[in-house]
Amino acid sequence: MIRLRQGLGRGLRTGVQYVTSAALGPYQTAVVRIGFAATWLVFLLRELPHRHELYGPEGPWSWGMAEQIIADNKAFTALMWADSTLWFELVYLLAIVSSVLLLIGWRTRTTSVLFMIGVLSLLNRSVFMGDGGDNVIHLMAMYLVLTRCGQVWSLDARRVRAAGGAVAAVVRDRVGPALWTVLGVALAVATFMGVMSWGWVLIFWTLLLVHALWWAVCRYADGEPRLLMNVLTNLVHNAGLLVIMVEVCFVYATAGWYKVQGSRWQDGTAIYYPLHLDYFTPWPELSALLASSGTMVMVVTYGTVIVQVAFPFTLFNRRVKNVLLALMIVEHASIAVLLGLPFFSMAMIAADAVFLPTVFLVWLGGRAGRVRDRVLPPGKAVQQRREPVDGPVRSWGEQREHPSARTERDRSERVEPERVESERVESERVESE
Template identity: 65%
Template sequence: MGGRFDAALARGIGNVTRRALGPYQTAIVRIGFATTVLLFLLHEWPNRHQLYGPDSPWGFDLATRFVDGNGAFTVLLWWDSVPWFELVYHLTMVAAVAMLLGWRTRATSVLLMIGVLSLQNRSVFMGDGGDNVIRLMVMYLVLTRCAQVWSLDARRRARWAPGRPETNDPVGIALWAVLGALLLAAMLGGKLDSLVWSLFFGGMWLVHGFWWLVRRNAPGEPRIVSDIVANLVHNATLLVIMAEVCIIYATAGWYKIQGSRWQDGTAVYYPMQLDHFNVWPAVNDLLAGSGLIITALTYGTVITQVAFPFALLNRRAKNVLLVVMIAEHIGIAVLLGLPFFSLAMIAMDIVFLPTVFLLWLGGRAQRATDPVRRRLRGLRGPRPAPPGQRQTAGDRQPAWAENP
């Protein structure tokens, strides 16, 4: 009995140390949240000055006093100028695009986190539940290896010759050096005066530099140990993300149970009557006119949210509830006009999707984009094979979905 337990324990330890779990799940979460941030910033681009910029009702002085009181992080309060705001806003959009494509995700994940925190903490009363989820997830993604598949980083690593370390990376080195110089300038200029954030950003910068040195000069045991540590951090963060999803739904469901409107089955009726959420008046009136539909939607929402953490114990029940919850969020986006809240929640739910479905989805996406990639490859011409490696027909196949 003890031998079987020891073997199971050894297998479990090996699973969480030898590899980063859920590579496809974390990749699709990365894509989902980067897309959500990008679409939101594009949608609010005409109103950006009123929401987060110099024309915001939450003025610069009020925001400064608020941030000084709670220690929140935002670079938008470093200077009260329109050019600085425009730079931060548009760099956040660029970081979202880079994360969506999986380009230099170790650096761009930190930049995206800085941009999202800066915007949200500049005007704290502009957000909703979806913004809270985005804030948490962009911080979690910094600690995950979310570009192992479906990314330009994975494509770049797959092109390297077998056994040859990826050390000749001038773009990565230049990016690391520029970000280090900016971090040093912010510290010396007194802009980054928080000890916690200084240690965090400085630590991330040093860790990335240490990782490059290990790959270049110590490919043996130090590389293995570094990989183990990175896998442990990734897997622990993935567990935190999954626990966060369960806490959000369980808390929402149990609080709803205590509300009288949720108990009598009429809670869904009232937001449909508010002008702010009444995007499709005819559809809302049709649904609100049926007491059976309103009751089913009200009780179904509560049951789904309360039952979700328990459904994780059964794969089929979990998959069914995932479909129901994603459909619910799509309904909220369409009927109540909350597309970005729904996108954030769907991107959060994706972490529980089965790998088989994600592989099928990736295959469909690859086949759909094959004509575009072939056309681009034809414009660029054939890519030379890495030194010492003969290029074959298989080498010319897309490597965007490979695990490096």
């Protein structure tokens, strides 16, 4: 009994240290940030000519109808602050600009909040516009605020490396405090005008005060206060990452079990009928070719159900999880082509990316870096470290070194002694002569 208690105590201490010592999954959160920012940006640009009909004053979901549903569900949307075309254009522009800035990783702690405001403002204004992918973007925009999603593949990471560390970057920073000051004034004005519910007022003021406290501790405090703030931010980040992973599992589990209950999915014909609807057939010849094979339709139908139901259980086996993850990404890519739902597929692929292996993401980043170095003129390509700025490469349940880095290290360790020995022999020969 005593050994059991000691073992549980050691396990608990190890677990607490694991989730508080570092912000886990830096590459996973970065690819989720890039994926959802790119999906939302492409959607906004694609619907730019139709923005007034979708979310603006010319839409079928009128101002009065939006007021009634928001008064009932207390949802946040800045578009309801003023019934003005100019205000709508400003909010739409904010959504586009924040998506671009979040995509490139500029001031991610600020732009993630602005990104969330843009997403919620548009989607909550017209709740029946979308194809299912908007619900995923709606949720992930809120979860990204909790994560440190700019540790790698961002301008923030480059700025931290140039400054020599995260604390030094905060101390030298001048743009960040000025940006948060402007946002604080805007938040004070919105609070005074009473355009937001008290719940959202509390959320935004909490975010503002927490970031102000973080800046003050990094600039004026040292030792225990700074260590405590770092532990708390790591804990919040890891909790947000866990929520994203659980949310993806819930999406697939609920979708799979609801499909099991449907008669069309049970008899294997659920895929057949959408392939004959004009709305879901951007390529009629391709859809007709797939629908002409009853065996293929049945395999795709049952395969979809099996993969979605089984995926949450495969997280306990890394190899099986990676296989099913590849199948789901292929499935969503096929939905984008066959059914004409590109933004839904992009959103789901971005959500699936949270489960991609760290080794694969590091390899992908290295390939992208080499392509960038080839495209840019010589001398202008910036050499970047492949590690996250806040610690070593770590992911949920794994901490592995990239194969290329391990090979390069072994080669250098093998070559260096040989070089020293050859120089010693050469010097002895010269002395003897």
